[in-house]
Ligand SMILES: NC(=O)c1ccc[n+]([C@@H]2O[C@H](COP(=O)([O-])OP(=O)(O)OC[C@H]3O[C@@H](n4cnc5c(N)ncnc54)[C@H](OP(=O)(O)O)[C@@H]3O)[C@@H](O)[C@H]2O)c1
């Protein structure tokens with residue numbers, strides 16, 4: 630079968646469309662004939678850290694995917710060939726203390742499709758049966774593929790960690806990203822006032838169309854100062870910061886006393902300067918968050934279904950053009966999710 634595979638650690642030339650072996654099914658696994666897959670920042674991370682991750686080459690990338698069930702292992706009961714499915718990309722051991730307690734994203738052996746095993750960027754991919762969910766009604770293949778990773782990450786950050794409430798104010802950094810657009814869509818459905826930052830005025834305009842209440846260009850403005858102006862000096866209740874780097878101290882400075890910061894990423898740097906005095910004097914809470922547990926995944930699916938929320942698709946490429954898709958993400962041009970269409974996508 631054909632796949633977008635990484636042939637070694639390095640640049641875009643290491644992202645290639647080539648022939649790889651079709652996955653062989655274990656007893657509790659499901660083989661999916663792919664219709665669409667979506668990129669995540671994780672895919673760039675995997676390509677840049679292939680050696681540390683100890684992955685063999687060519688390595689099929691990709692965490693997110695959706696398609697039609699082609700085959701099921703002998704112990705699979707509830708899923709059948711022909712089902713239209715999307716996947717939860719988080720892989721867990723099922724036996725550690727955290728898995729036993731239903732906190733799968735804390736699993737001591739947590740893995741992700743395309744990061745700890747072959748991924749979804751291929752004509753077929755396989756996943757454990759517990760990772761398979763029906764595509765919500767009315768979703769296109771592109772929307773089904775684009776939804777899982779960023780929406781479950783956003784859901785856990787907002788609901789389980791920050792416990793955001795209607796009437797509160799939020800600041801979302803780097804609104805062009807997949808996680809950030811998902812966060813914006815969820816909080817607008819919840820009745821939260823949302824401020825966003827971006828390095829692009831065009832993206833700030835697109836964010837306003839999605840419901841953002843105000844936008845700040847982090848390249849030309851000091852966003853912490855702007856947030857004080859926008860909130861009558863008060864600050865916001867919650868900051869979702871998946872950027873890190875120089876933004877982190879400004880994120881803390883944007884919070885109201887007693888405010889909450891949630892981080893799931895460090896696109897601009899993982900070891901930023903912080904401000905302990907501000908954290909203790911203003912009694913701020915800082916939450917780390919990664920993906921979500923199974924209950925949160927189902928809650929998220931129910932939420933988008935009931936509220937009619939669908940992921941923002943930035944651009945679609947055919948699978949053979951996967952390297953161009955990687956390039957678009959690397960240059961930070963996207964607003965929302967970059968998707969690859971596979972197998973004619975019908
Ligand atoms: N822990 C988890 O479970 C989890 C899950 C998903 C993602 N993540 C992490 O979260 C981050 C975002 O992921 P993603 O897939 O949404 O990535 P993405 O689609 O590539 O988006 C990254 C966005 O970050 C913004 N950005 C980059 N540099 C910036 C800077 N210096 N200052 C402010 N904003 C900056 C850009 O926004 P503008 O274009 O608007 O400027 C860009 O669009 C990544 O680091 C990823 O690894 C973690």
Ligand SMILES: [Zn+2]
Pocket residue numbers: 721722723724725726727728729735736737738739
């Ligand atoms: Zn576990």
